[in-house]
Amino acid sequence: MTFAQLALICLVAILGPLLSLSRGIRVPVVIGELAVGLALGTTGLRMLDPHDPTFAFLADIGFGLVMFLAGTHVPMRDPALRAGALIGLLRALLIGALSVPVGLGLAHLFGTGHGLLYAVLLTSSSASIVMPAMAGLPQIAPAIVAMLPQLAVADAVCIVLLPLAIDPANAARAAIGGLAVIAAALLVYVVMRWVEVTGRRRAVHQLSEERGLALELRVSLTILFGLAALATAGHVSIMLAGFTMGLAYSAVGPPRRLSNQVFGLTEGFFGPIFFVWLGASLNLRDLAAHPSTILLGLTLGGAAVGLHAVPALTGQPWPVAVATSAQLGVPVAAATLGTNLGVLAPGESAALLLGALVTIAAVTAVVGPLARVAGPAPVAT
Template sequence: MGFGTLALICLVALLGPILSLPRWLHLPVVIGELLVGILLGQTGFGVVHADDPTFAFLAEVGFALVMFVAGTHLPLRDPALRAGLPRGLTRAVGVGLLAVPVAWLVAEFFGTGHAALYAVLLASSSAAIVLPVLNGTPLTGPAMVELLPQLAVADAACVVALPLAIDPAHVGRALVGALVVIAGAVVLWLVLRWFVRSGREERIRHLSHERSLALELRASLTILFTLAALAVAGHVSVMLAGFAAGMALSAVGEPRRVAKQLFAVTEGFFAPIFFVWLGASLDLRQLADHPSAIVLGIVLGLAAVAVHGAMVVTAQPWPAAVITAAQLGVPTAAAALGTTLGLLRVGEATALLLGALVTITATAIVAGRVEALAVATAPSPTGD
């Protein structure tokens, strides 16, 4: 992989932001980046090769950063999270329990033997998809207050569960590795909390700003890559390391300046590389020989929408229930891990991403209704 290839990836990855410009579509930027990867990879012209070591490593760095930013998106310090926790937690657990038999039926029908993986996929939610879609929408009404913790719990639980579900043969090793990474994240959170409360964080932030040293960004990347090294040593995905580090940072309060810097580094460079690599690693020609993979993807997507939508029985408004089915990080991680480890069947990785696209389509369809619901139920400024 040379600078010419890197420049080409960055150039054509502009398609992602271009496709996301029409706000009424509510399309995530990554959709365009995946399409670019498919076009340039083994499905298309074969210009980029997913098995290139440099390309693959840069993609893994991008993967860790994508999950890091996703973890920081969880509103862990938002008072609404605590207010709506009982119902949000109950619904997240309800979705998880309902996902198990549905996933078993899907795995049995298609004969893949991946019931545990499908259960995690069906139960997952993506705060990184839903919160940007709801950007600017009041989150103070009852439906929104209960939506936030449901997203947070489902997101975090499924990220932790995925490494265990995707490779059951090594579940013991994965569990130990996951516990080490989580313990590292807890220690990190304690250190960061002490650092903030002692006033040292504020002094360093001012110094960094005055002298343009970007110390917070350097520290954030050091933290992320340290946890990623623990994850690799423990034979678990850097996905967990990135998400855990992001949650630790979110729990103590991520400074806006750091958030902007991380967003720029991730979305401007490393995330496009990861999603282009992921698209390049997929061979859609396989779907012609295995049309059942297309059906599997559609079924997984519709099943996720149905499982989350079933929470209307708990008095959750149906648009809010459907939008919690939005998923991207977990199925993307499953496709990337499954492809790298050779654990998925032919066309199955593409099916997982297709299922995610179905849930994103459903999210785009109901986003307007969720916004209207949030506005209608938000308390008035006068408290009336």
């Protein structure tokens, strides 16, 4: 990768935020970044090589940071999360139970043999899509409050189950690696909690702010990359490292300054690189060469939206139910991990991402009704 290519990625990635500026239809920023990658990568002009080691490594860093932010979006300290935990958990379990026979049926129908993988994808939700889509909307309505634990459960469980479902032959190895990452993230939480309670974090924060040292950011990146190294050694996705660390930080309550620093680093540089790389690595020509994979992707996306809409029968407002179908991290990890392991059929990785795009489109379409469910924004006093 050259500086010219890096500058090109950063320049064209601006398309993502520009698409999201519309007040009528809130197109997620990642859609524009994926579109740029498609246009310049394997599918389009082939100006960007996703197999370039530097490009791929920067994308891995971006993926870890994106999932870290997704974890911090889960309001672990919010009492409302605990209040709606039971109903949210039950709804997530309902969707998971329904997804198993549907996933197995789709695998049989398309002859892929990946029924468990499809079940995990159909069950998954993505806080990194839903929460930004709701930016600016009040999140105190009971239906919204009950949705938060549902997102958290679906996110966390599916991230853990993905390595087991995509490579059943090595499920034991993946389970050990996943448990190691989770245990390390719990240790991070315990240490961070102790540092916070004893006042040491505030002292470091004050020193860092006075002298412009960015110590908290340096420490956070060190921990994240350490967890990512553990995940890589354990043959599990970097996604698990980033997400569990984000949950740990959310449970303790990261300082606003650190949150802003990580957000700027991710959204301003590494996040766009990851999504542009992802778009560049997708070969939609495979979809054209294997038309059945197009139908597979559309079916996976439509089935996910339909399954997540089922809790509307239990009293959950239908816009909220549809919003929980949003997928991103799990399909991305499935496509990346499956391609690296060589277990996916030609065009199947692109089909998984196509299904995710269908769910993102569904969430984009219900932002207006979601605003009505959330209620009027609180009036400043």
